[in-house]
Amino acid sequence: MMHHLIILPILLPLLSGLLMLVKRDSVVLPRRAIALVSTATLLAISAVLVVQSDSGEITYYALGDWQPPFGIILVLDRLSALMVCLTSFLALGSVAYACAGDDRKGSNFHGLFQLQLMGINGAFLTGDIFNLFVFFEVLLIASYSLLMHGGGKDRTQAGFHYVALNLAGSAMFLIALGVLYGTTGTLNMVDMSQKVATLDPSRLGLLKAGAFLLLVVFGLKAAILPLYFWLPRAYSSAPAPVAALFAIMTKVGVYAILRIYTLIFGDSAGELANFVQPWLWWFALATLALGGVGVLSARDLRSQVAYLIIISVGTLLVGVSMSREAPFAALLYYMIHTTLATGGLFLLADAISEQRGKAGARIVSGRGVTQPALLGLFYFVGAMTVVGLPPLSGAIGKVLLLDSALPSEQPWLWSLLLLSSLAGLIAMSRSGSAVFWKATRGDEEGPRLKVAMLAGLILLIGASPVMSILAGPITRFTDASATQLLDHSAYVEAILSHNVAGGDS
């Protein structure tokens, strides 16, 4: 029974998503109940998966009992368990916030939300590279509709750009997969990593082109420098709970880069070992720098948070490109922190704009919010953690990453990471003082935070202090994940050694 647990993070959202397709225009209450129960169950399941993966064993689930390398498999290791758990936690916060009324603004919000969760979880769990494409498409098509949820001119325009870019991205993804399959003859990631190491030298060039193309595709999803221009507009026009969930979408791209370029093209890849990392290093640093400029230029709270996401993507990918145990451990901790913090800030920006009336989320002095003390506290904690001031989780993540740099990497990483944090600090203090201090007295009678919104905000922004308190156990887990990720032979042993005996699943 425990063995089948691996597939539940995909099946559960699928089932609840399908359930909500029945009687689409029915009353909203049962749908909220289904969504909340399903997401909470998902969180419980993923917590069990994290505990299960913490034994250090890499387990796989062979769909239809077709053994690897031929069948599609789902792989559970520390990293994938961690990502699934992070997704369900973020989703719980967003669903709770959406229950305050955002889910009524368009049709079938909760159903699409669950299907998107299915796609994200699938992308984290799969061990087959074509299956990764399929789950990317599942999460994308759900995100297309969610982005447009509630309608409006701005959303339609941003939505079309987002869809067109991602369709082109999917086409490139398929070309890259075709090249990889044509040269290695397999789609299983672990099997491919073995084939890559022993490939005929005359085909290396083709394989390398395919691998670079794949980097472009993942870079588009993760929003690294030349490919991020869609992000600020799409994220800042999306409805708040959707934007909060989108905070994990860029991390799907980062995760895919981390997985593919350490497992398949990592240390074990012979001639192609770690060949993208030098490229990634410079692009990630440039992303970091431009995110800092962007966050200063933002005129709206939402696009400010969108640029904070770009800074975080730059930070994460710098960690990926260092390709060692210590940076990996640091970036995994930072990934948990930044996903929850930026997700929480999107929710907060929406709560602020609702209470400010006409001034909305624009960074101008105007009418104050109805509950300045409460929202101000949330803003203070959220801003502190996202720019990385101690004692909150952002500081821990950034210090771990700075500490893991080699002397040769320090000048670039330290200066750019610290400067972009400074830019974030300036921008967040400026917008905070404009919104909370320069405001005229707020209307006492104005809209107040609903319980559901409060719950979502507490879950996501409150996670940061909790992460500082629990930093010990979390860093122990991320350290172990980084070690496991770089231990290539463990994956080969766990996944490919069974197929001779016929497997035991």
Add this chain to the structure above:
Amino acid sequence: MEALYATVTGFLAASGLYLALRGRTFPVVVGLTLLSYAVNLFLFSTGGLTTNGAAVIQEGVSYYADPLPQALVLTAIVIGFAMTAFSVILAMRVRGDLGSDQVNDQREESKEDKS
């Protein structure tokens, strides 16, 4: 056969890319569709081109085509079909909501120029 196949695929991809870079929504949708056709053809050929090869193992047959790309291309076609349908509807929505079929909203840019 390989040369002809490669030329056709390349030409389709080039036409698709050209159209996808146009400024109006309809050519963009058609361009993305052509691009996905080219990708499907490319994917189909990744196992090598064979004619009259059996895809499923049978007794007495020794000449096989690689069945995996066929399965992949089937998946890709289905997904591509759904995406095309979605983007057509979205393009119509853009036309309805914004009153223009420009990919980039012209009015907004002129408004920003004035301010």
